[in-house]
Amino acid sequence: MNKTSNSLNYTSFFLGKTPFSLTTEKNVLTDKIYQIQKYENVKQICGGEFSIMCSTYENELYYYEKNVCQTGKKIVLPKQHVIKKIAHGYDIGLILTESGSVYSIGTYNNDGQLPFKDPDSIEAAKIYLISWFVENKITIQDIACGSMNNIYLSCDNIVFANGYNTNLQLCCTTNPNAPYPCKIAVGATRIFCSPHTLHYFYTTLDNKLMVVGNNENGQCGLGNKDKIHKPAQVPDIEAGEVENICSVTNLTTVLLRNGKLLVCARKKMFPEDKTDSYRFRSVPSLEKFFFISVASGTNFTVALTEQNQVYTFGSSSFCNHTQNVVSPKKIESSILTKSLRYDLNTSLSACFFYPKLDMGVSSNSDFLILYETGKFSDYSIKNIKVHKSFLECRLGQRPIKEIEQILENYTEKEINIFLKWVYSSAIENYALIVEICKKLKIEQLYKANFNQDLFALYKDDDSKNFDLIVNEDQDEDEENEEGNYEEIPVHKYVLYARSGLFRDMFDTIDENSTSVTDYSGKTVESLEILIKYFYTANIELTADDDPQLIIEELIDAKEYYQLNKLSNINYLLNNLKKQFNIN
Secondary structure, three states, X not given: OOOOOOOOOOEEEEEOOOOOOOOOOOOOOOXXXXXXXXXXXXXXXXXXXXXEEEEEOOOOEEEEEXXXXXXXXXXXXXXXOOEEEEEEOOOOEEEEEOOOOEEEEOOOOOOOOOOOOOHHHOOOOOEEEOHHHHHOOOOEEEEEEOOOEEEEEEOOOOEEEEEEOOOOOOOOOOOOEEEEEEEEEOOEEEEEOOOOOOEEEEEEOOOEEEEEEOOOOOOOOOOOOOOEEEEEEEEEEEHHHEEEEEEEOOEEEEEEOOOOEEEEEOHHHOOOOOOOOOOOEEOHHHOOOOEEEEEEOOOEEEEEEOOOOEEEEEOXXXXXXXXXXXXXXXXXXXXXXXXXXXXXXXXXXXXXXXXXXXXXXXXXXXXXXXXXXXXXXXXXXXXEEEOHHHHHXXXXXXXXXXXXXXXXXXXXXXXXXXXXXXXXXXXXXHHHHHHHHHHOOOOOHHHOOHHHHHHHHHHOHHHOOEEEEEOOOOOOOOOOOOOOOEEEEEOHHHHHHHOHHHHHHHOOOOOOOOEEEEOOOOOHHHHXXXXXXXXXOOOOOOOOOOHHHHHHHHHHXXXXXXXXXXXXXXXXXXXXXXXXXOO
16 A cells, blocks of 8 residues: 555545545645545545545555554455445445445444444454345445445345434334344435435436435425435436436535536525525536536535536535535646545545546547447347457456347347447446346446456457557568567457547458557557557556656657547646656
8 A cells, every 4th residue: 555656547635624644734724635645556445534445456455543543554354355345424434345245344333333233342443244134145236325324235226224214214114223224125226325414315227216315405306305204206317317426414416427417405505596496406607517527525515527627516614615506616736636536534524536447538439439330340149240359348257148148139229229338338228228237147237347347358368369560660661670579469449449540540451450560669668558548548657667758659649549539648648747747
């Protein structure tokens, strides 16, 4: 965790005030964004009242707790478990493993959040298996934490919750505190809950958005402030439209897949609105932006645009944010990452940011073009051309024959809709995609990670069927000297999808060719980094790289290979220039 690195790929930031000794500036009151500490391979970070959790791509878990382990304690999971997701509420954290087991961390139990027979025996900074799910043979696919509730989604699409129940948000019991999980709903596909709220949302197989819990500020979008004692459907929003939902005590924000934001809040946050309807509506001053992520602190919400602009609305006594929704404030920062995450330190108005591997590489429309042209396809399903290795990688490493057998039961139109989602994440028929994914045993449709899958494809050397031949000293009019070249293996269709130059080139040369010579004059090291970027949407430099040379060559290569449509390439290169002080 405390390794040094020349790369700015994985960095955490905070907004607001922090009590943790993670920065040289203690008890900062500010509306600026500061770097806490530089780490390698951060996968997730989330926080609560007095603690922070951080997981890495090496399956390591680190835990910070005020007065317990302020410098970060490494938490060891049983060897057979791989961390899938971490979540944090007001006091309690959860860890979900790839096998579907759930662990808790934290000791606060005044509201029954810890599902154990003897919660007083729980020690700080240790993880404990929630055995209730094991005993009842329930496998969990997703987790979320509220202020005093833990929410779970099983692989059978059942929502469970435990903890605080004063508002009867647990539905099936009238006990004020319910430590053991209660069955809330069936037929669910996703769950949404924020660390400082007493209400939560979930989506259903029949394309509905449902809400449960506290509604005293009318923040649930139902058009009233009535208590919700059982799941209620949110009007005017379909599940397939929703990208993410985050909430504060009196405000809920929905990010739609079309990049628009909808908000619902108490009346005084809309000073010009006389209707007092308590329904979701857009923010006029933000309608011109395309948003890619949202996050919430205790009382305010932040939203990230595709152009790396951050806007905030709501209220915060720490950061002097505006108290109404119609006048969002833009946060200026030169060190913002491309990716904004909704994992936060809630009670202290602190937000944590980290770059995700799957954010920012255009809209994946490149691969939709690849699918629609059928270029370099090597397999057919009902006469529809597909790319075998790409399909297997995107669909949980399922063998192509198994995929074909399942799709055989669908019409050509239905298969086309599903494959468009596979190639681009575009959703035309929510229910159909969910149905096919269930048959393919893909547990988390909307947690599917496009560029994470492509990273696995990048590492699959056996399926690479093409070589980019590099001769650093050769130009296009010179003959290649025997032995004076290197080969970079790659998937031919990835080059076609990502680069305008290769699209033009491959449309004119023999389709069966297995190699092409690079005439850009760039070093092998630069081209290897560029090829990896095609897969991962990330640029990484090692200690052995010459940053001045690599960055200059990548800037030239961006134009040479016609990469301007890959929207985060400029952002990544600008960050590297700042990191290494290169003009």
